[in-house]
Amino acid sequence: MAGKINERRIAYDILSEMGKSESYKKSVIKLALDKYDYLEAKQKSFIKYLAGGVIERQITLDYIIGCFSKTPIKKMAKPILYILRMGVYQIMYMDAVPDSAAVNESVKLTQQLHFMGLKGFVNGVLRNVSRKKDKIQWPDPGESVESRISYLSVKYSQPEWIASMFLSEFGFKKTTEIFSFFLKTRPITVRFSSRFSSEELRSILAKMKKANNGNIEMRPSTLLHYAMDLSHTDNIRYLPGFEEGAFMVQDISSMLVTEIADLKKGETVIDVCAAPGGKSLHAADVLGGTGKVISRDISENKCILIRDNVKRMGYTNVTVEEHDASKHDETLENMADVLYCDLPCSGLGVIGRKPDIKMNTDLRSVMNLQQTQRKILNNVWNYVKPGGILIYSTCTLTTMENEDNYKWILENLPFTAVDISDRLPGKMKETETAKKGYIRIIPGEFGTDGFFIAKFKRNE
Template sequence: MTDRVNTRELILEILLQVTREQEYSHIAIRGVLDKYRYLPKQDRAFILRVSEGTLERLIEMDYMINQVSKTKVNKMKSVIRNILRMGVYQLKYMDAVPDRAACNEAVKLAVRKGFGGLKGFVNGVMRNISRNLSQLHFPDPDKNPLEYLSVQYSVPMWLAEKWTTDYGYENARQSFESFLAPSVTSVRTNLTLTTPEKLKAQLLAEGVTVLENPRVDYGMFLFGYDTLDSLPSFREGKFYVQDTASMLAVEQAEVSENNYVIDVCAAPGGKSAHMAEKLMGTGMVEARDLTPYKVELIEENIRRCRLANMRAVCQDALKPDPDSMEKADIVIADLPCSGLGVIGRKPDIKYRMKPETMEELAALQRQILSVVHNYVKPGGMLLYSTCTVNPQENEENAGWFEKTYPQFRLLAMEQTFPDRFTDGFFTAKFKKENI
């Protein structure tokens, strides 16, 4: 650790931003790492590991703390609650951190944040867990299978119950387990600028560990780098961060030379850029989104990837655009969703999402589809997709769309479940008949 910056204080700042201020975890973490990018790589790695790990396992951490503390976690002050959570995470999951150091640093952090009067409480809880770590009890998977899933994999009880009901216990368990696996960076080669072979050679020369993607010949997984923008290959636009399932969704659309493509909810623009690259300089991809901020994100990627046949437009997908009626060969409707398929990369989603919110999102998706299907020309395609695992938002909405708009014929539908290398993702491809 450095003398000038207390890394544990930065971790606490991230946890408070996410749990108290409702900031998205990836934004909070990136903000701190960008601000303190001058820190040694070891310190940055420590910040990332403890903040991500604690957020991934909040329910488990709370379950452990509640076994030794008379004051339950939900009654604690948010600063103390999160100091204990990150401290207990270090005790259980970081062998490189001595137990004594984890306990002492938790106490020091409480004092540093103005809670000196509670240092004895923090010290007592931490040392109690340290001494009795192997004796703490957890739910029995046979007697209480749903509670076991909830605590073991830190998912809300309602989600454990829903996925078990919808997809079966073992499918749910495997998916939850994948959320806790070490994260990887999935990327797609920009084939307009380089080849997979040349990109891999450049990445290896930049010190990156590369694993080829067995499902997509232009995809690969990256490990062992510090930041993406420190890599010349990234700054030069030679690859784009994109999940395998998202790449396969674009492949389903069967884009052809000179196609006009509208992506109605595009930010940050991964599928749109992929489409534009597959057009090899022909046609046009119009990437739309709701706010100037999101449009700027798309424009940044257009510039970085040097795509002359792609443009960003600020457009509300709920408002009909008369100029687009029956103009598009392909409409991509990758719509706002509950995001349960990407919990592995954004763990706060599982604590933030509620069943009633999912119902609202399913209704919103139908509203958007009711508008944007009009942009597909006869003979064209509509690709509906979400990054979630939820029948109401996925299969049921696809069935509703086909029934409501019989001029669209369902050609293919697929639900992928999350694993270490792939997000949970849904796609439904429709063709508009020539009537």
């Protein structure tokens, strides 16, 4: 049955489904792979790589198509545009696929979708791309801001507003480094649970090494002893130890929230925007079954996701509750020893993990998010006990969502910044702002996602 599956058609269906909405649905690829979970690992990898790659490189792909098509992108039928994007992606970025196969399979797909009259068009465009791919005239970065924005946008497939923002924030060289990191294929990072003994973990790791026909690669983190990078995992749910709750997928930058919090046994932690629960469960793990973690999010679906992870990981000191963080809850006043405020943000630090983010936001949305973040902070700050800790974090890089909010908290709420340099691993300790109570982690700088974490103590 699996042999009859057309992987390219599945990838096309994913792109078509995502195209039905003005905003990209990041779950579409996952849902499709779950539906076809019976396929061989190689087939699922092809589908994920092709569909995900087209999403990630869309701006670049459209530029290339525009170089070889007399019909403007905006005037193309959507199905034909999706087919061309897939074809160009295979030609430009999938070395294992011969150009001839990329062209021929695209023409076949055009026929299957009943666009018989456009087979020649698809064939002509893709054959031209194949023949002249080494002669494509890319934008010249030049010296002007405008030319550099155009170059960064096309070269690294980033919307011009993001290219402009990063160029202004980080300069040309650093922006190219960040954008290059976003496009790299990266391993999955997992955090191992302390509930398991060293002997039990050794047994699980030995079994994991044999997973995916022995092709899995495992590399311990150089920053945190309980973290590990995994490559070639196929479906991580099927790895030994997953169902038993031995580990949870979580990036190092996210784990640093609990490292910086410096939790003590018996403390109460409140996580106001917790889904999917990584930070809440990390806190529960550090507390070692003592104290209490109140893990909240705005919808029942998000709470179900947290509960599923709590159940799988086997923590008994976590309570999951549905609640809108922008609405004050007087029952939590002065309850938290530590308050996690990992608030809704633009997510520009994790584009490498979630490329749909760059298609789902704009500068106006970022400005609105700052107001949302401050509204939530205004409504939750007094959940912290006098002398307690507030951790503010985001997975983005914008100054208005990070440093500006750090200053806003100090100016408007009864908190004092806390030196975090002693809680940071490796060379992160040397970050200049750590003594001021915050760190902005640049994507790729330490091999992690982009993140911002600030620590405050409520005044007595």
